[in-house]
Amino acid sequence: MASPEDAPPPREARYVLARTLIARERPGDVVGVVGAVQGLCQALTTHLDVLGAAVNLTSGRGPAGVIAASDDRCRQLDELQFSAGEGPCYDSVLWGRPVLTPDLPAVGTGHWPGYAAGAVAAGVTGVFAFPLQVGAICLGVLDVYAARPGSLTDEGLLMTLTFARIATEILLDGDLVEGGDLAPGLGAALDYRAEIYQAQGMIMVARNVGAVEALARMRAHAFALNQPLLALALEIVGGRQRLEDE
Amino acid sequence: MISAQRLSRVFVEVADTLVADFDLIDFLHKLAEHTAAVSDAASVGLMLADEDGQLHYMAASTESAKHLELFQLQHAEGPCLECYRTGRPVTVADLSEGDARWPAFTPRAYEAGVRSVHAFPMRLRDRVIGALNVFDEDPMPFRPEDVKIVQALADVATIAIIQERAISRAETLTEQLQGALNSRIVIEQAKGMIAQRSGLDVDTAFERLRAHARSNQVRLADLARAVVSGSADIPTS
Numbered sequence: 242m243a244s245p246e247d248a249p250p251p252r253e254a255r256y257v258l259a260r261t262l263i264a265r266e267r268p269g270d271v272v273g274v275v276g277a278v279q280g281l282c283q284a285l286t287t288h289l290d291v292l293g294a295a296v297n298l299t300s301g302r303g304p305a306g307v308i309a310a311s312d313d314r315c316r317q318l319d320e321l322q323f324s325a326g327e328g329p330c331y332d333s334v335l336w337g338r339p340v341l342t343p344d345l346p347a348v349g350t351g352h353w354p355g356y357a358a359g360a361v362a363a364g365v366t367g368v369f370a371f372p373l374q375v376g377a378i379c380l381g382v383l384d385v386y387a388a389r390p391g392s393l394t395d396e397g398l399l400m401t402l403t404f405a406r407i408a409t410e411i412l413l414d415g416d417l418v419e420g421g422d423l424a425p426g427l428g429a430a431l432d433y434r435a436e437i438y439q440a441q442g443m444i445m446v447a448r449n450v451g452a453v454e455a456l457a458r459m460r461a462h463a464f465a466l467n468q469p470l471l472a473l474a475l476e477i478v479g480g481r482q483r484l485e486d487e
Numbered sequence: 488m489i490s491a492q493r494l495s496r497v498f499v500e501v502a503d504t505l506v507a508d509f510d511l512i513d514f515l516h517k518l519a520e521h522t523a524a525v526s527d528a529a530s531v532g533l534m535l536a537d538e539d540g541q542l543h544y545m546a547a548s549t550e551s552a553k554h555l556e557l558f559q560l561q562h563a564e565g566p567c568l569e570c571y572r573t574g575r576p577v578t579v580a581d582l583s584e585g586d587a588r589w590p591a592f593t594p595r596a597y598e599a600g601v602r603s604v605h606a607f608p609m610r611l612r613d614r615v616i617g618a619l620n621v622f623d624e625d626p627m628p629f630r631p632e633d634v635k636i637v638q639a640l641a642d643v644a645t646i647a648i649i650q651e652r653a654i655s656r657a658e659t660l661t662e663q664l665q666g667a668l669n670s671r672i673v674i675e676q677a678k679g680m681i682a683q684r685s686g687l688d689v690d691t692a693f694e695r696l697r698a699h700a701r702s703n704q705v706r707l708a709d710l711a712r713a714v715v716s717g718s719a720d721i722p723t724s
Contacts, residue, residue, distance in 0.1 A: 251539055252539045252541075336666065337666055337669050337670070338662050338663070338665050338666030338669065339658075339661060339662050339665050339666075340662065341658035341661060341662055343658065374669055375672060376669060376672035376673040376675065376676045376715065377672075377673045377676055377677075377711070377712045377715035377716055378715075398538075398661060399538055399539075402538055402661075402665070433537055433541070433543050433668055433672075435544065435559070435675045437675075438675035438676045438679065439675050439676075439678055439679035439682070439689050440679060441676055441679060442675070442676045442677060442678060442679020442680035442681075442682070442715070443679040443680070443682065443683040444679075445676075445679070445680055445683075445715075446679075446680050446683035446684050447683055452676065452715055452716075478679075478689070
């Protein structure tokens, strides 16, 4: 009987699965961030059997524009929030956490009077907004739309959180970057390890760059050297590395 | 062992802070400090589970780097993890060097001078979201009434994180946990920046951050965010 240690931990397995699905779904003719994010929206939609997904970017004042969507309808659903100036994606950025509304018809007009009616009229029963954030930085929002009640079960929610993490990484790295020789999923994942973010802060000051740039440089360095991000972070926190050569 | 007077001070402060301007990480640190004072323990730490059931350090009463390390290494093994998984308190009143339950944790704990460990589940009805960990440098048994009091403090921490007394919406747990975990990341980013600027270690950097927030009467969360976004700095000399 295989021991529990043989199976990859669920987090890693989800991460590898999601990346595989994205790589498979991304349109062949669109490079870089847009192609990767579009592949992500389509992979998520197919795998989780939802209406669709869209990713929008945030500026200093909140959600600012759709970068890619699984289809035009979801692009327009996202834009409904922008024209209303309110909606789940705004709140997710404001509160720094996912805003999950599986029953939009019931609670929508109470929360977002200017937005909900239009979305409900378009057939949306659920909206799930995930801020693409790393601590104090928020790069965008992943919005997932459902047209059937009961969407996004426990397992679906776990996979969506995984897709959201990968979307954050795509926005940081400029594309869906492969981890080189490392075991798939091992090097890239932005884990909840304190040292990664302490190191980010140190690089910000040492190299006089902003938070996004510091983390992007750390990731680029780790990828180039086939080094797990956490290992690089431990070197930085230990004072042995300041990315001087980047 | 537990003083009623100290305990009443805890509840006054808890009531004060569970209102507007609520600052989760700062609150959890204060709760850990109160729990340590109330139970006369060397250190108290709070661990929160992510969506995969992995424990992550959130707050502690101590500035001791060794004890902080002991809290942080329990994401893989230790009394907190056991407590989280079983949903029941784990109590070792007199830690022996040869205790085989946690082969990676026990030697490090013993070496750090820890002689008793207790872990209390942070739970709301049938959901366990983390664990509250108590260390002492002398063997320290917990009487049943003391267990109840520390368990009540762990329950207060749970309510502070979930912000509700019952999980009526299944989504609440995910929303609040993701928010709490991200709040911790903001603090870590600020710690790294202050440590690099000042030449201090990250834990001392954190104490400076907290002290500055207190003396300037700003929320710790807001100050940390401002430091990372570049709109604030703190004196580091």
